[in-house]
Every structure is written in C-alpha cells, then in structure tokens.
C-alpha cells in the first residue's frame with residue numbers, strides 16, 4: 479500500500495503543562511486536537527497574544543479532549559481570528575467548557591478594566607484576550623457526541639472519544655487516519671478515579687501522544703479523607719477559616735464528596751461549608767445532571783451537595799468574606815490566579831489562625847506555586863500582601879494519573895506503538911517518563927518541544 483505523509487506539530491502543551499494544541503495535517507486537511515490557553519509564567523502567557531502558527535481559517539476541524547482551560551481556553555480567540563470549523567467534544571464537556579470559557583472571558587474583561595482603572599498595567603490600554611461575545615460566537619461551533627461513537631470527519635479520517643477518567647466528559651481521542659491509528663491521551667485520570675469510571679484500557683495504537691504532567695512523580699498514597707480531616711480539626715481548634723482554592727471542575731466535586739463521607743461517618747466538626755464560586759456551583763449542577771458518567775451511587779450523588787451553601791450572589795459573597803467566623807470556604811481559582819479566593823486571601827491570609835489549603839497542582843509562575851514554594855508575600859490588586867496564615871497541602875488529590883498510573887495504562891497495549899510522543903509536562907517530568915518507558919517497555923519515545931513538527935509516513 480502507498481505510504482502517505484502526515485505532519486504532526488506540537489503548538490502548545492510541549493515542554494509545559496499549558497496551552498495544549500496539537501495540529502495534524504493529512505490529506506489536505508488540518509485537524510487541531512485541543513486549543514488551550516497558556517497560563518502561568520509571563521513568557522508563556524505572552525504566547526496567547528502571539529500570532530497563531532497557522533492561519534486559523536485554514537484549520538478544518540477541532541477535537542476537544544476536555545473542558546479544562548489549558549485545553550479549551552484559546553478557542554474563542556481562534557474563532558475570533560477566523561476559525562469556522564466544527565468543534566467536537568463529549569456532551570458534558572460542551573456544558574463545562576461554556577462555564578469555563580465564560581468565566582475566563584469575564585476574568586479577562588475585569589482584569590483589563592481594573593488594570594485600566596488603577597493604571598497598573600504597562601500597556602497603554604489593557605485589552606482582554608477575548609470577551610464574552612467572542613465566547614458566544616465560539617459556542618455556536620460545538621458539536622457534541624457520546625463516548626464510543628465514531629465520528630467521520632472526512633473520507634479517511636474518523637475518531638471516537640473513549641473515557642479517560644480525568645474530569646467529567648474527558649476522553650482519549652482515538653483517531654484513524656487511513657489505516658493508521660493515533661491515540662491522543664488528553665489528560666489521563668488515575669487508574670482509580672474518585673468520582674469517575676477508570677480510564678478505558680486501549681489495546682492498540684500506531685502512535686500515542688501521551689501527557690506527562692506527573693511523569694516524574696508518584697502520588698502520595700496517604701488517605702485523602704484522613705488528611706482533610708486532620709487539616710479541618712486544626713482549623714476547628716484554632717477557630718480559624720479554612721480557605722481552599724479549588725478548581726471548579728472535578729476537584730470541587732471531589733472535595734464535596736469527601737466532606738460528605740466525613741460527615742456521614744461523624745468525623746466532621748460543625749463548621750459551615752461554603753462553595754463561594756459561581757463557576758464551581760454551575761459545574762456541580764452539570765455533575766448532578768450527568769450522574770450516569772460517574773461511578774458513585776446516585777443517592778450519594780444527590781445528597782452530597784445538600785450540606786454545602788452555594789454562594790453565587792456577589793453581595794452574599796462579600797458578607798461571608800468579611801465575616802471572621804470559623805468556616806470552610808471553597809473558592810476559585812485553583813491556582814489563585816483570579817476569582818473570589820483572592821478576596822478571602824485579602825481579608826484572612828494575614829491571620830495565623832487561618833489556613834490556606836492547596837488541593838491540586840500549582841503551575842509554575844502562579845501565585846499558588848509561589849506560596850507553596852515558601853513565598854511570604856504575594857502580589858494582587860497591584861500591591862504586595864503578607865502571607866501569615868498556615869499553609870497546608872494535600873497532594874494525593876489529583877485528576878492526573880501519576881507515573882505508575884501512566885505505565886500501568888500503557889501496559890494494556892497488546893502491540894508496541896511505532897512512537898510515543900510525550901507532551902503536557904515540564905521538561906524534567908516528560909524526560910523522567912521517557913526514561914521509564916524506554917527502560918520498562920523498550921518503546922520509542924519522542925519528547926517534542928514547542929512548535930516541533932514531525933513528518934510521518936503512514937499507511
């Protein structure tokens with residue numbers, strides 16, 4: 479059979495965990511897998527304002543693995559700059575992406591507005607990357623699917639989503655280009671996710687594009703419930719406030735689930751619990767609607783949200799934020815890059831009685847990472863603020879599989895792939911996974927850098 483040329487380019491999420499974008503060029507078609515926003519370090523964030531490597535109007539179709547901002551957050555800008563194709567994803571991903579993109583636009587609009595008002599931006603007139611209007615335009619292009627449903631994009635190009643246990647609606651993309659199979663991992667969940675079904679065991683692919691966020695690490699095997707209980711007891715003893723910067727999607731619902739289990743077991747002190755996050759609330763409502771995609775009994779799924787006060791109203795949020803009474807607050811954003819958590823920190827992080835609890839990965843360059851690394855002052859609203867509260871972390875809560883999970887998942891393959899491209903990791907994470915795969919499986923790995931392109935001869 480004749481060989482055909484395929485070009486694969488890593489336009490983001492290579493050598494970094496943000497900005498995921500992988501472009502396939504095959505048979506006159508351009509297919510983009512994910513379209514994420516660069517986050518964290520300023521030099522990465524600036525890439526969001528750089529011209530897109532190919533003209534967006536020449537991309538035929540976008541396939542979205544899940545709703546996280548680092549995978550979907552650039553979509554409104556792609557559309558604004560001329561992309562007119564369909565955006566394919568799982569049903570619940572479309573609902574979550576709408577919540578996340580609207581929030582992203584709002585944060586950018588507010589930041590630009592605040593920067594202009596206080597004149598602390600070095601840009602003459604701070605412009606948001608995109609607006610709510612741009613998000614609404616992008617949402618019109620979404621086409622939704624179920625798992626395990628083949629979608630024909632073009633004669634010779636088809637794909638299906640397979641559950642990968644990362645967040646609600648997330649999936650591997652198994653794509654057939656002519657007779658060659660590509661497997662894009664998106665972000666892979668743990669082999670035993672807390673709320674979702676385990677990642678699908680895949681047996682064959684000619685090429686794999688595999689994430690490596692935790693390629694160099696093993697998750698703490700500590701019992702999350704125990705860890706959370708210990709932190710809460712300390713907060714209770716100190717009559718303090720527990721502030722949890724939480725990702726609105728998956729992490730918030732996991733925490734609510736653990737808090738529910740602790741309460742059912744009589745292990746939770748009588749502290750009120752607030753979910754002070756419009757995005758967290760809206761996401762939780764999507765989780766309540768898509769019960770069948772979750773691996774926990776529906777009665778628990780329904781009742782676990784009862785004990786939590788949902789605060790979406792801004793006035794109520796202000797009142798609770800100014801109040802010094804002991805409580806547990808979950809608020810976004812997860813890496814303290816924006817959102818209501820900043821207001822809580824503004825009011826409560828200078829008091830050693832209070833606790834700031836990290837429950838997830840903190841990206842390089844974020845305020846969360848700075849505090850975790852011991853920084854005792856952080857900058858927001860154009861000023862520096864002292865960090866005097868207690869800092870705690872629970873590392874075993876992660877929506878990503880660790881090195882063992884990734885290897886265990888790879889061992890399901892019955893045949894050796896031609897190549898595994900490792901992406902979505904900082905260089906030391908990616909390289910540690912490469913060494914491990916080469917050592918344990920002897921498979922050929924590539925570790926593409928940003929904007930690297932490979933020409934493959936496929937059948």
Ligand SMILES: [Zn+2]
Nearest residue numbers: 544546644665
């Ligand atoms: Zn993700």
